[in-house]
Amino acid sequence: MYVKNIPLEERALVLQGGGSLGAYEVGAFKAAYSFLKYRDAEMKHKDRQIFDIVAGTSIGAINAAILVSHVVENKTWEGSSEKLEEFWNYISTESMSDKFSGPMMQWWNYWRQFFQGAATSEAARRYYSAMEFSIWGVPKVFSSPHTTPDTKFFDLSNRWYRYSNKFLKDSLERFAKFPIATSHVDNQPRLLLTAVDVLDGKPVVFDSYAKKDGTRKSEYGSYIMNKNTGYTDDEYDEDDGIGFEHVIRYPKGITADHVLASAAVPVSYDYVQLDAESYNFKTKNYEQKTRYFWDGGLLANTPLAQLIILHRQFWYKVKGLKESVPKLGVLLINLHPSHIDEIPWDFDGVLNRNIDITFADKSERDQNVLLVFADAIGLSKKLIDIAKSHGVKQSVIDDLLDTLPESHGKLHGLESMKYRNMVEGQFNIGEVIRIERKHSENETSKKIFDFSSNTIKQLIENGYDDVVNYIDTRFGHQYLKAAGLQEKKQS
Numbered sequence: 001m002y003v004k005n006i007p008l009e010e011r012a013l014v015l016q017g018g019g020s021l022g023a024y025e026v027g028a029f030k031a032a033y034s035f036l037k038y039r040d041a042e043m044k045h046k047d048r049q050i051f052d053i054v055a056g057t058s059i060g061a062i063n064a065a066i067l068v069s070h071v072v073e074n075k076t077w078e079g080s081s082e083k084l085e086e087f088w089n090y091i092s093t094e095s096m097s098d099k100f101s102g103p104m105m106q107w108w109n110y111w112r113q114f115f116q117g118a119a120t121s122e123a124a125r126r127y128y129s130a131m132e133f134s135i136w137g138v139p140k141v142f143s144s145p146h147t148t149p150d151t152k153f154f155d156l157s158n159r160w161y162r163y164s165n166k167f168l169k170d171s172l173e174r175f176a177k178f179p180i181a182t183s184h185v186d187n188q189p190r191l192l193l194t195a196v197d198v199l200d201g202k203p204v205v206f207d208s209y210a211k212k213d214g215t216r217k218s219e220y221g222s223y224i225m226n227k228n229t230g231y232t233d234d235e236y237d238e239d240d241g242i243g244f245e246h247v248i249r250y251p252k253g254i255t256a257d258h259v260l261a262s263a264a265v266p267v268s269y270d271y272v273q274l275d276a277e278s279y280n281f282k283t284k285n286y287e288q289k290t291r292y293f294w295d296g297g298l299l300a301n302t303p304l305a306q307l308i309i310l311h312r313q314f315w316y317k318v319k320g321l322k323e324s325v326p327k328l329g330v331l332l333i334n335l336h337p338s339h340i341d342e343i344p345w346d347f348d349g350v351l352n353r354n355i356d357i358t359f360a361d362k363s364e365r366d367q368n369v370l371l372v373f374a375d376a377i378g379l380s381k382k383l384i385d386i387a388k389s390h391g392v393k394q395s396v397i398d399d400l401l402d403t404l405p406e407s408h409g410k411l412h413g414l415e416s417m418k419y420r421n422m423v424e425g426q427f428n429i430g431e432v433i434r435i436e437r438k439h440s441e442n443e444t445s446k447k448i449f450d451f452s453s454n455t456i457k458q459l460i461e462n463g464y465d466d467v468v469n470y471i472d473t474r475f476g477h478q479y480l481k482a483a484g485l486q487e488k489k490q491s
Helices: 019-042 059-074 080-091 101-112 121-136 166-175 256-262 304-318 347-359 363-389 394-401 419-423 453-475 477-482
Strands: 009-015 053-057 146-148 160-162 190-197 202-207 217-224 243-249 272-280 285-295 327-334 429-436
Touching: 009 019, 009 059, 009 304, 019 059, 019 080, 019 327, 019 453, 019 477, 053 059, 053 304, 059 080, 059 166, 059 190, 059 256, 080 166, 080 453, 101 121, 121 453, 166 256, 190 256, 190 304, 202 217, 202 256, 202 304, 217 272, 243 285, 256 272, 256 285, 304 327, 304 363, 363 394, 363 419, 363 429, 394 419, 429 453, 453 477
Parallel strands: 009 053, 009 327, 053 190, 327 429
Antiparallel strands: 146 160, 190 202, 190 285, 217 243, 243 272, 272 285
16 A cells, blocks of 8 residues: 655654653753754754654653643744743742752761761752652642541551642643644654553553544453454454453543543552443443553553554554554653662662662563564565565465464454564664663652752753763764754763
């Protein structure tokens, strides 16, 4: 099938979750935007999207929604980094430790010389800022927690402390216009957000692009293979499948509630509820149901695999592209360091390291699996060409391609595919650039709660500097000046 306007490559931005650490993504995006804008102008790609796809989880979903909303509303990426930084300046709050940072740090540094192993004064400022916010809340992000007493075991110490997401929703809607519905035809970026269904324990992706049938929806859970039983391979048609067990429809686009579902951190926040349709296996019909969602970071804090698969599905299923899909280049921003230099020796350090390892980027394995799968598809195509050159009839090849593989009926959460569906629309994964926030001696385990003005400012600068350093190392110093990027500030 001939498909118009097929790009040679699409660029994607992947944003991790990590609470207040999301400010790091602001600086990283700001530097990347300036560089890509310069490079596209240099290559005379004036109509090139800065990013064709923006995928995010949790705070990354919030950042992603603000960016895509800005592009849709203004029909340009100009001003997007400023918009994102404005949001973070708006939600950051001066803590008591910020107000008295000078005297506090002097006092702390004096006593630190007498206590071996004491934290740095900057770490202390961050720790007590985060402690303050976790108790009293952040005015434009979350309220002070309300408690639910234990009526199960009657244990007075067993209380559920939860924050309200109302403040965050108000702030988000102030900087992003909902609903967000985008289209490739209109040269708009695609927005992908991940969440987790609490009851099913499965990842869910909200997509601003329409499916093949023209509707915007998320489908997940078990795939219901056929309307009846007893199908043979020859009788099976993919259109006979009923569909996935759960369907969430959002015909007008992604809403603020979908973003908040991606950012509903357990147990700090309550469930986010969304209307859905769930298949009743007894009545053989879909029924209206309320589904409950938690933070996407539980299963896909780095949604690279979801991004690659949905990129392929769009070009193969929606656009009908039978050959290799456009190459996908990715800039991935990691908020949780995968590497540290020293073993943590105290409780806070151990807890902090546990958090980072839990939510760190683990997408390299997914990337490698999909690369191997792409190579297998490429080999299959070469073998088909060899078979044709040796006189094998096209009808024989077609019969093989229209056969169901042995995995038919055994794939959980996936549509059953014929060999043809597996060979066509080959994955085409380009370079994946990973920018990772570095661990520092000023880290604390409560870092995701630290929305203090000083910390947010530092995180933005850190993200900016790390991308600038990457550009300087890879492309040379001359590109920094040409792209209007400032010198790296970090030591």
